[in-house]
Amino acid sequence: MEKLNNIHPGEVLKAEFLDPMGLTAYKLAKAIFIPQNRLSEIIHGKRSISVDTALRFSKFFGTSPKFWLGLQMDYDLEEKKPEISAEIQEIKAFQE
Amino acid sequence: MEKLNNIHPGEVLKAEFLDPMGLTAYKLAKAIFIPQNRLSEIIHGKRSISVDTALRFSKFFGTSPKFWLGLQMDYDLEEKKPEISAEIQEIKAFQE
DNA sequence: AAGTTTACTTACGTCAAACATAAGTAATTG
DNA sequence: CAATTACTTATGTTTGACGTAAGTAAACTT
Numbered sequence A, B: 001m002e003k004l005n006n007i008h009p010g011e012v013l014k015a016e017f018l019d020p021m022g023l024t025a026y027k028l029a030k031a032i033f034i035p036q037n038r039l040s041e042i043i044h045g046k047r048s049i050s051v052d053t054a055l056r057f058s059k060f061f062g063t064s065p066k067f068w069l070g071l072q073m074d075y076d077l078e079e080k081k082p083e084i085s086a087e088i089q090e091i092k093a094f095q096e
Numbered sequence C: 001a002a003g004t005t006t007a008c009t010t011a012c013g014t015c016a017a018a019c020a021t022a023a024g025t026a027a028t029t030g
Numbered sequence D: 001c002a003a004t005t006a007c008t009t010a011t012g013t014t015t016g017a018c019g020t021a022a023g024t025a026a027a028c029t030t
Helices: A009-021 A025-031 A036-043 A051-061 A065-090 B009-021 B025-032 B036-043 B051-061 B065-090
Strands: none
Touching: A009 A036, A009 A065, A025 A036, A051 A065, A051 B065, A065 B051, A065 B065, B009 B036, B009 B065, B025 B036, B025 B051, B051 B065
C-alpha cells in the first residue's frame, strides 16, 4: 500500500543534496564505500535508509544520522498508519 | 557485538511504564492485540520496536510513536557505530 | 575511432530479523 | 482443583537489506 504525498528519504537525498551539490549517485557510492545499487534503490524508494547508510551519509554530508533515520521514520509511520488504523482504533488508552 | 551501557527500549518499557503502572506484559499484549512473545522478546532486548509496535504503544500509553522509535534509533545507532567506525573514518566529508 | 571510466539499473542469492503459532512451565485466582 | 494469568522458548515463514554481478549507455581519454 503506497500512501500518496509521502516523500521518501531517497527523494530528499536526490533533490536536496545530490542535485544541488552537483553530485552523482555513482560518486557518492564510491565516497562512502557502498555498492551503487544501494543508492539507486534508495533514490527510487525501493530501499530504506538503514543505520549503516545513515551513519555514512552523516559523515559525508555533515548532517546528523538522526536526520536521515528521522526522515525514514516519518515515511514509515505514514505508510503504516493506514494499514493498521482499524486495529489501532480498537486499542483503549490506559487509564491510570 | 553488544555495546555496554546502552539501554534498549525494552528496558524503558518495563522500568518506566509497565512496573510503575502495575501492568504485566500479558495484559499489555492483550490490550494492544499482539502475541505475548513479541513483548517478551522486546523486554529482553531480543527484538526491536517496529513501526507497528510503536503505533500500538503510542495509542495505549498516550505517547507519540516517535518516542518509541526514537529510543530504538538511539539504541541501534550506539550499537552500530563501533561496528563500522573504522570505515566511517575513511569517509571524507564533502567539500562544497 | 577505440578503450576506459563514469553512470545507472536490474537480477539474483544470502542472511538477519520481525512475524505468528504453539507448546511448555509456573503462579495465581475462582 | 480447574481456569486464568503470566512468561518463555522453539519453530517455520516472510520480508527486506545486503553484496555480487551483469547489462546498457554516455562521457571522457588517448
